[in-house]
Structure formats: C-alpha cells, structure tokens
Amino acid sequence: MLASPQQQPVVSRASTGAPVDASAGGPPALRFSHVSKTYRAGQVKALDDVSFDIRPGEFFGLLGPNGAGKTSLISILAGLSRASGGQVSVLGHDVVDDYANARKKLGIVPQELVFDPFFSVRETLRIQSGYFGVRNNDDWIDELLLNLGLADKAHANMRQLSGGMKRRVLVAQALVHRPPVIVLDEPTAGVDVELRQTLWQFIARLNREGHTVLLTTHYLEEAEALCHRIAMLKQGRVVALDRTSELLAGTASTMLQFKTDAALPLSLVENARVTGRVVQLTAHDALEVERILATLREAAVPIEDLEIGRANLEDVFIEIMQGSRA
Numbered sequence: 001m002l003a004s005p006q007q008q009p010v011v012s013r014a015s016t017g018a019p020v021d022a023s024a025g026g027p028p029a030l031r032f033s034h035v036s037k038t039y040r041a042g043q044v045k046a047l048d049d050v051s052f053d054i055r056p057g058e059f060f061g062l063l064g065p066n067g068a069g070k071t072s073l074i075s076i077l078a079g080l081s082r083a084s085g086g087q088v089s090v091l092g093h094d095v096v097d098d099y100a101n102a103r104k105k106l107g108i109v110p111q112e113l114v115f116d117p118f119f120s121v122r123e124t125l126r127i128q129s130g131y132f133g134v135r136n137n138d139d140w141i142d143e144l145l146l147n148l149g150l151a152d153k154a155h156a157n158m159r160q161l162s163g164g165m166k167r168r169v170l171v172a173q174a175l176v177h178r179p180p181v182i183v184l185d186e187p188t189a190g191v192d193v194e195l196r197q198t199l200w201q202f203i204a205r206l207n208r209e210g211h212t213v214l215l216t217t218h219y220l221e222e223a224e225a226l227c228h229r230i231a232m233l234k235q236g237r238v239v240a241l242d243r244t245s246e247l248l249a250g251t252a253s254t255m256l257q258f259k260t261d262a263a264l265p266l267s268l269v270e271n272a273r274v275t276g277r278v279v280q281l282t283a284h285d286a287l288e289v290e291r292i293l294a295t296l297r298e299a300a301v302p303i304e305d306l307e308i309g310r311a312n313l314e315d316v317f318i319e320i321m322q323g324s325r326a
C-alpha cells in the first residue's frame with residue numbers, strides 16, 4: 001500500500017508472494033447488511049434485502065443492468081442517501097452512526113463529472129486534501145498526477161480539460177487521502193483506451209499493495225479481467241455472488257458466433273443472442289455444437305464468418321439476467 005504514517009496496510013505480501021490478510025479476524029472492508037431502499041413513498045423498490053461482505057484486499061465487482069440498484073447502493077455507502085432499512089459499514093464504521101470515520105476510509109470516484117471550474121488541477125487536489133485534514137500533501141499529489149497521466153496539466157484550469165482528463169482528476173481527487181477502500185462507479189464510461197489502461201494499471205497496483213476495490217461497470221471484459229469476486233444485482237436483489245472463476249466455470253463453455261441474413265430455426269431462436277446480422281449461441285459441449293450446426297444446415301440457413309470460442313462473463317451475465325441459470 002502507498003502507506004502514510006497514519007495508515008497501516010490492511011494486506012501485505014509474504015516473501016512467498018502469497019497475499020496475506022493482515023487484518024484476519026478484523027472487520028470486513030465493506031459490509032452491506034439487509035440493505036433496502038425505496039423511492040417515491042415506497043412505490044419504487046431500488047434495493048431489496050441486499051447483504052454481502054467485501055474482504056480487505058479484494059477487487060470486487062458489482063454488476064447489473066440499468067436500474068438494478070448499483071448507484072443506489074453506492075450512494076448509501078457514500079452517505080449521499082439513507083437506506084430505507086439495513087446497515088452499511090466501512091472497516092467496521094457504520095456509514096450513518098460513524099459517518100466521519102467511515103468516509104475517511106473511502107475514496108469514491110463518482111459517475112458524474114462535477115468540479116469547480118475556476119481552480120487548477122493542483123488547487124482542486126489541495127482543496128480536497130484539506131477536506132480530509134491532510135496537510136503538505138504535494139508529494140502524494142505529484143505521484144497521483146504522474147500515475148494518472150496528468151503531470152503536465154497540474155496548472156491547467158479545470159474548465160480547460162477534456163472530459164477524459166476531468167475523469168482522471170476525479171480519480172486523483174478520490175485518492176488524495178490514501179483511502180484503504182476505493183469505490184469506482186463506472187469509471188471508464190465513455191473514456192478512451194489509453195485512459196482505461198492508465199487507470200487500470202494504477203488501480204491494479206493499489207489493489208496489489210493492499211487497497212480494497214469495489215468497481216461497478218458495464219464493461220464486463222474489464223470486470224472479468226480485474227475482479228476476484230463479483231456480485232450481480234437484478235431489480236434490487238443479489239442474484240449471483242461468487243469468485244469470477246466459479247461464475248465462468250458454471251456457464252455453457254462454448255460460444256458459437258456467425259453472421260446471417262436468414263431467419264433462425266425456431267428451436268434455436270430462444271437461446272440466440274442476435275445483434276444485427278451477428279448471431280451468438282452458447283453450447284455446453286462439442287456434441288451440442290454439432291447439433292446446432294446440423295440444425296442450421298438442415299434449415300438451409302446460410303452462415304458466414306463462423307467463430308467458435310470460450311464463453312465469457314458477458315455470456316454468464318446474460319444467462320443470469322435471463323434467469324436461465326440459478
């Protein structure tokens with residue numbers, strides 16, 4: 001961890017390279033306990049009895065379609081909104097009863113870009129340090145600027161920055177007080193490949209050094225690559241929670257993809273994912289692949305650009321959201 005004198009690493013690495021949970025027996029990094037949230041006098045149920053823990057040092061993904069409740073959960077965690085029921089805590093500090101201590105442990109990168117346009121990047125980060133009572137923070141601010149590709153923008157005014165640059169400042173802002181728990185709410189929405197790589201390299205390094213990370217994203221390939229465990233929300237409820245590798249192991253293992261202009265035989269339509277001319281079908285084994293290809297041949301469906309590969313997290317996500325998998 002990028003340790004400051006006040007903050008002890010929550011996870012360290014033994015000489016074998018194996019991660020060691022230095023806080024074993026301590027509180028979870030994040031605890032969501034029977035959390036519910038309703039809007040409009042109970043008419044909209046955004047969260048319904050959500051419970052799970054995130055361990056210190058984990059890289060945890062929270063996935064779900066639009067409206068599943070991810071932002072509602074993060075708003076409660078950040079103290080921006082109150083749960084209708086249940087509790088949330090950060091390293092043992094309740095986000096309502098012990099808000100100041102809970103907030104100090106959190107670095108939150110929000111979805112929305114909100115800044116005071118009159119300050120420079122460095123001033124923005126100094127002001128944010130001041131909110132957390134951190135003085136003489138320029139060395140760490142310089143390190144953040146360097147790692148997020150902002151070194152040459154330190155004196156630029158916030159209003160002069162592009163959207164992608166502003167998002168980098170948002171990340172730096174969340175990290176000024178070296179929080180042990182980092183929450184990223186769709187940090188790569190609409191940002192270019194270069195920033196994604198810079199951002200993920202840096203966040204992965206912080207995670208290796210012991211910081212806990214909670215990520216929400218619609219980019220499932222990012223979640224698959226980065227997250228140790230994943231929870232999936234659907235209509236405010238947790239419908240899946242497991243190690244990423246277990247989620248992948250439980251899915252139909254093979255993906256067939258091809259292009260066609262013709263209609264699919266009825267027996268295949270139900271399980272097909274169709275995007276324009278591109279059709280994707282999952283199969284559990286080689287026999288099922290053969291059966292699908294035979295069905296297409298018998299129905300005289302002309303196919304182009306056939307590819308057969310391994311199913312990925314997107315396939316798992318769709319299976320779970322469609323309710324075709326427990």
Ligand SMILES: Nc1ncnc2c1ncn2[C@@H]1O[C@H](COP(=O)(O)OP(=O)(O)OP(=O)(O)O)[C@@H](O)[C@H]1O
Nearest residue numbers: 039040044046064065066067068069070071072073
């Ligand atoms: N302030 C609000 N007033 C009324 N309903 C709301 C409010 N905020 C969220 N909702 C509703 O609560 C549900 C969950 O919304 P939420 O924004 O938490 O989902 P989300 O998973 O973050 O979605 P997205 O992926 O689109 O950001 C949705 O039905 C949404 O319409």
